[in-house]
Amino acid sequence: MNFIEKVNDYIWSNYLIILCISSGIYYSVKYNFLQITLIKDMLKLLFQKSNSTQGISSFQAFTLAISGRIGTGNIAGVATAIAMGGPGALFWMWIIAFLGSASAIIEASLAQLYKEKSSVYFIGGPAFYIKKGLNSKIGAITFSVVTIISTGFLLPSVQSNSISLANTEAFQFPKELVGIILVVLVASIVIGGVKRIGRLTELIVPFMALGYIMMALIIIMLNINKLPDIFVLIVSSGTSLHSFYGGIVGSAIAWGIKRGIYSNESGQGTAPHAAAAAAVTHPIKQGLVQGFSVYIDTLFVCTATGLMILFTNQFNVMDTEGGFLINNLKDVQMGPAYTQYAIAKHFPSIGKEFVAISLTFFAFTTILAYYYIAETNVKFLFRKRRWAVYLVQFLLFTSVYLGAITTAKNAWTLGDIGVGLMAWINLISIFLLRNVFSILYKDYRNQKNTGKDPVFDNSKYKIENVDCWNSK
Template identity: 35%
Template structure:
């Protein structure tokens, strides 16, 4: 066990320690410039998905909005409540600025990776689609790269399907026990039972649950944050000044100054919005849309919602209060967010925040499960493999909730996610010319006055795309 911990520790150091974050930042800046700042060009178009529910009229198909909500449900989680607090504690208020910066860059990365996932998706049954970076490897790069798809799938199952679900169960049970005094055993049983009910229903049931849960949790949390901001509106300009000045070293809030702000902001921002990490494209591929870039734009919007909106709300709640003291040792993580909210609105709000954590973590569990299921289809076509994964994840959620020390077994999660991200970035780099080809096609149709651009498979006969998945819509 010590050898394995040492091995995965080295992998974590080689990925998250020095290579991965600079690569994600540099490549994100490159994509932004090469695509002509695509995330800003199509920013207004992103909001169309909120009112345009189903692109095909097929009630069994996953709509663009449903895929967005599943993705937001996965991205929005502990990183938005605890992660922001950790970033501020270790990096000062300036870390928030760098979280914003990496989100704006990551919006372009997410657009490209999710558009590629859409292009190479496969139709399964009458109304279901599967895809993601593994499918992009197999059908975009060729079967000789199958080994790379297997590496990706194993890392995805290990990190998201197993490891992160144990931590989510632990987070929920801990929050419920601390605020409501309910024993971890009962929380674990309820969480495992509800998770099982949903994941055995497949992606359609997951999407339907996300369509209800995600708006409730996001809007509820945002409303509370907006109330806090309005109560302290006269202090907001000062907080914004502190964020910007600390970000550029004009004032030092913590040891490490500007360097700590950059490091913590970039790291926590990437952990939160997952742009470039190779997870969200799996969900993006499930949507039925007319053109891959359309879903890319939608998933870019998901990054904006996660970091620019929800993470910012958490940051303002903390920085507008008096619980956080720059440079001082004390509470951090979810406790800092919770106590800051309490200082603004009263003791009752800790119960609201517990509910928010419950919904955030629950939506992440079902999102993580689907990532694991999608990866399992790369490794085996057997239905027993999927069944085994479902049972294992229900057991792991229960274990994480009832035995918090057991989560230490999943020390491999972060290193595996590091390998996952490097594989995904390699795939994006190799297929970037294809993504640019899609983008040029989308822009050309818009220029010609086409309101909703459509992918014509006849223009992509040189690529291994599923013609059934990309039949021209009946007008």
């Protein structure tokens, strides 16, 4: 794996981290911090009804995207960030959530604008706006190939690996058995198509997220007297103000941003696939819904995990030389076990089991979201050739099983490569399309300012290759 690790380090260099931060800052300033000023619209649009038979509802698109965002990154990813960057990594996860929400709004709006009508629903994503908006067929094909490999093979293994580790820790299930069960469950659902995935995630995601946050709130209330000190610890550790953690502030920034992006997917190019499937009257509407999902993922779920771990001191922190700055959990591998031990400290009879069940739901729905993304890009490249869809399904099932039986290090390294490659292509693409987004943004604000429910009609602007919006 040494070569693979070097590839990962090259892709996730400081240049990508700078690109993620600078993009978010640029969009925030240029569009008047729309991720804050339009938050009321986000909440209202989330539950707006749709009577279309060709698209899923805004709420289904939201839960489909949330199922992709909320997953292993919220439990194992947060633990890994703290282990490698200290408590300050959580601070930088907050920063990238705030800045990344702006990027998420833009990529989702563009996906809506350049979506296409399939036989029964809308499809779209970065490959579509790269081809249609930038007139780059090569760029679109490149992104599609990278995304098929990433979401069809590399990333599902991360999710199944964490499911396997958590259930092995809690229930002593053999990894091979976990892998087989996961493959059977995934196969029984992905064949149902996007409508069925939308219904499933709409049912499961809100309840699993609420249950997990409720458990976190209970633990927070049990440790409420520690909250001010923990908040100061998080902020000071992430800003060189803490005497003990000051030496690893660079790691806090790098791992906070890296795991934040992995978790909330802002700017990564995966969530726009769900955004494109929604039936709305204006592209910005779905963009705002997707921007809000970034907040749910990081500010609520990731923060809940981080606070549980820090309140209970169930974590280790590595130094820059590979040793330990903090070694509270001897011989415990970083990952979901940190969260399992954190909850078990207050609820020893159910702690590990609760995390295993929560993580299973989080990661399982993420696998389904990955498949939808992979299938969308297969259809972009191969249209109605069923053999291509069957091939991706085979890759997915293989990935799920192999991920369950391999090591966490192998799974995460390969997953990070996929995320990084998609982020490079997508972030550059949406920056090049910023002027198109400006048209959408101004149109939305102008209609809102006159008291209208925004409806986008492209006949006013003559944007090319947006057939779905030429007459609304």
